[in-house]
Amino acid sequence: MKKELGRYGEQRAVQYLQENGYKIISRNYYSRYGELDIVCQKQREIIFVEVKTRKTKLYGSPEESITYKKMQSMKKAALQYLHDYPAAFRGLRFDVISIFIDHQGKEDINHIENAF
Numbered sequence: 001m002k003k004e005l006g007r008y009g010e011q012r013a014v015q016y017l018q019e020n021g022y023k024i025i026s027r028n029y030y031s032r033y034g035e036l037d038i039v040c041q042k043q044r045e046i047i048f049v050e051v052k053t054r055k056t057k058l059y060g061s062p063e064e065s066i067t068y069k070k071m072q073s074m075k076k077a078a079l080q081y082l083h084d085y086p087a088a089f090r091g092l093r094f095d096v097i098s099i100f101i102d103h104q105g106k107e108d109i110n111h112i113e114n115a116f
Contacts (some may be wrong), residue, residue, distance in 0.1 A: 009053025010037055013097040016109055022047070031080040034073035039081060044090040048078045050115075053099040062098035063112060071116045 014024055017040055024045070026039040038049040050070070052062035058067070074094060082092075096115040100108045 005009045005053050005055065006051075009099045010051045012053075012099055012107070012109070013029075013038060013049065013051040014096065016111070017049070020111075026085075029077070029081055029085075031077045033080060035071075035078035036074065036077050036096075037082060041089070046082075046087075046089040047095050048074060048081075048092070049097055050074060051097050051099070053101070055101050055103075057100070062100060063096050063110065063115075066096060066115075074114045 002110050010027065014027065017038065018024065022040040022042045026037065027037070029039055030035040036048050037051045040047050040049060050066060052065055054062040054065075071094070078092070078094070093114050094116050096110075096112040098110045098112070100110075102108070
């Protein structure tokens with residue numbers, strides 16, 4: 001169930017990003033440092049996106065579950081991605097998309113640009 005919710009959240013995040021003018025470059029990029037959920041671009045800027053989806057706030061909001069260790073592993077994975085797929089970009093950033101789905105199925109999407 002957890003994996004299904006995660007996959008749903010990532011698909012919903014991709015849809016949200018595309019609706020807002022982002023071009024999806026890669027999904028679920030794996031390196032020895034960890035995974036990058038979504039790699040996309042907008043206006044010659046490369047964006048690494050972490051997606052968190054939750055159905056309960058019992059342990060806090062989805063974005064609160066991103067630890068310092070996770071941020072560091074994402075940065076290392078991003079460097080590996082840039083090494084593996086060199087391209088000219090004007091800049092880069094790390095975003096977070098959190099999706100909270102309440103008990104009635106209503107979704108609340110929060111896109112935090114330059115999250116870290």
